[in-house]
Amino acid sequence: MDNITFQSLKKNLKKDYSSLNKIKIAILGDSATQMYAQAIKGYGYELGINFEIFEADYDQIELQTYNSQSELYEFNPEYVIIFYCTNKIQKKFGESHLTKKPLFAKEFTNKIENIYQTITTQIKCKILLFNFAEIDDAVFGNFSNKTNFSFIYQLRMINFELMNLAQKFKNLFIIDINKLQATYGLNFITNNKIYINTNLFFSIDFLPIIAKNSIDIIQSINGKFKKCIILDLDNTLWGGIIGDDGIENIEIGDLGIGKAFSELQLWIKQLKERGIIIAVCSKNDENIAKEPFEKHPDMILRLDDIAVFVANWNNKADNIRYIQQILNIGFDSMVFLDDNPFERNIVRTNINDISIPELPEDPAEYLNYLRTLNLFETASFTEADEQRTMQYQEEAKRNIEQQQFTNEADFLKSLNMIATVEMFNSFNTPRVSQLTQRSNQFNLRTIRYTEQEIQEIAKNKDYITLALSLKDKYGDYGLICLIIMKKQQNNTLFIDTWIMSCRVLKREMEQFTLNQIVEIAKQNGYSKIIGEYISTPKNSMVANHYLNLGFEQVNNQWQLEISKYAERNCYIMKT
Amino acid sequence: MEQIDIINKLNNIFREVMDNEDIVITPESSANDIEEWDSLTHVQLIIAIEKSFNIRFKSSEIRNWKNVGEMIEAIQNKF
Structure with a gap:
């Protein structure tokens, strides 16, 4: 700029x-x-x-x-x-x-x-x-x-x-x-x-x-906005170096130029409240880095505000890649804040697309500068956004536990997953619309719908809609998958929209969802289901979605005969 | 400031604003001679000249220029 x-x-x-x-x-x-x-x-x-x-x-x-x-x-x-x-x-x-x-x-x-x-x-x-x-x-x-x-x-x-x-x-x-x-x-x-x-x-x-x-x-x-801010700690979130200065001497609150850091933290706290995910990436020993979050009376950000906390001595680009894996969001939706130009350059040269503001040298100018960038424009806000941090913390726990299982099936079984299947209704409409606006990766046709359009689809008899929510022993993912199907001639249902949140990848949610699709199609007397993949720069992960689920290719579309369908195995129970 | 210095400085401003390195202005140059010189680039010129010479024109001045010569005259009047 x-x-x-x-x-x-x-x-x-x-x-x-x-x-x-x-x-x-x-x-x-x-x-x-x-x-x-x-x-x-x-x-x-x-x-x-x-x-x-x-x-x-x-x-x-x-x-x-x-x-x-x-x-x-x-x-x-x-x-x-x-x-x-x-x-x-x-x-x-x-x-x-x-x-x-x-x-x-x-x-x-x-x-x-x-x-x-x-x-x-x-x-x-x-x-x-x-x-x-x-x-x-x-x-x-x-x-x-x-x-x-x-x-x-x-x-x-x-x-x-x-x-x-x-x-x-x-x-x-x-x-x-x-x-x-x-x-x-x-x-x-x-x-x-x-x-x-x-x-x-x-x-x-x-x-x-x-x-x-x-x-x-x-x-x-158009779905291009920031979802996460990754924070360095020393001289970014507080003044001084926690490892050298100790918890009593870092500048936050009334000490030194602590007010500048307090204002920045309060801003970040408000971003978190409206759904921005906060992560930490710091070169520190983890227990020392966490100490101010736990014990310092003037800290505004606390450990439960941080979705992923990474403090070690590895290179920051690798650490940010790790954070990205856990959160499963694109680098282009991340912002990295670090006072050190050297660290900023390392990350910038290794990770394309991540936003890295050139913070001014004086911490008193950090916040005003960041505000002028308008980094966190959004096109929607729902109250569920606030719970996102908790969901990502749960996800971090799952990732750690998963590493202890050698067998994928044992891990999935251990999660005790339970799904709820509903049609679109007035309660889930805002979230459904939001998912169509925001999902870029697991999105077969990338059609965006406003809330009003979703309401119209829900009322239209030519459509069958599914909104799926998932929870497991660690917590509630909320509404993570939606299907819009449109009646076509010859007892055929066309899958207009299949969107799934990337947070539930590798949970066999696709198999579970297909079982639901087939069941409801059968109940309504359909014999054939057609799916389509429309390629975008971001959705290549689902290029083989229908192939993997056993659909047959017909021209540019994918077809499933319901009479030949055998229910897919998965470890998700239906409520 | 000598006319020659002003015209050199102006020439650079013209090239920058019109995004055309080949422009060579003379006191006789007018909007008819320079393809890119339209009402929009004229506004950019005014702002760029004001910034570059650290002066401010009056509305009556910027409305009445017929050619570069009159621009130079207006600039000289400010010193």
């Missing part, structure tokens, strides 16, 4: 995008958006995305929305970015009659709701809507807060109401320019002289930042 400028993004425009993954987006704005569009296109190259962009002519948001024959609908984008700029609505507010001013926010958000409804009824897309940079209109001074006739009052109300709209509508996302303004300031994000003369709202230096922030949302919706 540091070395990306608008100029460098513009240079990208001349490069070859033909092999990159294509995503169609439309940009509608009430100010000039050409440079923003260029920045988005150029930033896409950095991330391997070929954004195909439709940019509406200036000030056509409503025209494009309410004309069902418009270019917007003809273009049929996956994402529509809508940008109303503060200066424009300030003008509208200023021109509105005094008696109308207290109603301004309500009228504006009603208009937005209407635009959202109109576009999403017409085309299947997600809408990314800018909220508003705050400006001090200096009409009422501080008294703005005491009267709803003020622009500041109405503007803040709009920003607040947009959050409510975003909660109400699953496919509405807010591009939070207000949050960026808090970091960079209004005089950085916009240049009024340029705006007055050209109608371009964003300053040139701000363009790469706002482009990245917009794309972060799209990436996270």
Whole structure:
């Protein structure tokens, strides 16, 4: 990010995008958006995305929305970015009659709701809507807060109401320019002289930042987001070196610059609460490294916050590979924090795709720097996310126990696995949708579904759905597998979606699931099941999924005759 | 600052902004002579010149330039 400028993004425009993954987006704005569009296109190259962009002519948001024959609908984008700029609505507010001013926010958000409804009824897309940079209109001074006739009052109300709209509508996302303004300031994000003369709202230096922030949302919706943060300890999580300085002398809490580390820990603790997995990777003796987590009164992170704790004298790249094996998530979903540039370089040269922030030298600047990177964008949050750490801790225990069994079957038997099989229902819909959004590896066709779409599938008689949960003696995996099957002609069921969480790999869950599929297909009078594998850069692990399960290849699909099916063996009981 | 120094510095800015190493500007050069010089790159030019010379133009100045010569004049007026 540091070395990306608008100029460098513009240079990208001349490069070859033909092999990159294509995503169609439309940009509608009430100010000039050409440079923003260029920045988005150029930033896409950095991330391997070929954004195909439709940019509406200036000030056509409503025209494009309410004309069902418009270019917007003809273009049929996956994402529509809508940008109303503060200066424009300030003008509208200023021109509105005094008696109308207290109603301004309500009228504006009603208009937005209407635009959202109109576009999403017409085309299947997600809408990314800018909220508003705050400006001090200096009409009422501080008294703005005491009267709803003020622009500041109405503007803040709009920003607040947009959050409510975003909660109400699953496919509405807010591009939070207000949050960026808090970091960079209004005089950085916009240049009024340029705006007055050209109608371009964003300053040139701000363009790469706002482009990245917009794309972060799209990436996270597409399943590209961080799931785990791996922490070094000495001088990263506390000041000093635990092995040399001892537990009384490390800087945390009130000692030395301990406040900087306390703030960082509190931030990480909150990440953990919303589902980010915390791991430790430190060059230390394990018992010494764990001591502050157990005994130091000012430590905010405790051992039960850490899913995988690795402290030894091996090289960090190997240790991170070990953590990756236990967690079973991609390196591209991991962030590694280490104060030592040497360690960062070793990991960076050995492990592609892992994010390694170049931490500033001064720990007092760690947190502010990390916040500007917006590493942990997400497209969903469910309360189950919070339990993830516990699940990964259980997984670490299983891994250790597994090493004691020489026979795989004995190990599986010892786990006492019990599965629950349900259809999609209102309780599991959020998790089901989340799995379709997030699973990349064990995902046969990688079709993403919103909650609303899952609800519709659950109601549709042409579909059979399965949501499978698993637990064993160590704990509850929760909902880890889902199946969507669609009725085809000739008594045939087509497996539209087969997703399984990688946490239950090698548990024979596939065999168990197939038994369930066949059973329910039989009950409903089907004689044939068709499966399909659609290859993506990430799902090669299931390329032979249907072959391994005994399906026969027919053209590009896989077929199973139910009459010939013999129930597969597995060590999973059904409740 | 001498005109020649300004024009050399400006030339580098033009090459960088237009992403074209072959551009050679003269006081007579206008948007008609340089293919990449449009309303968007014009904005980039203004910002780059302001940064590079550590000056600020007035709106009336940036709206009325007909050619590079007038740009140079505006820059010289700031010193």
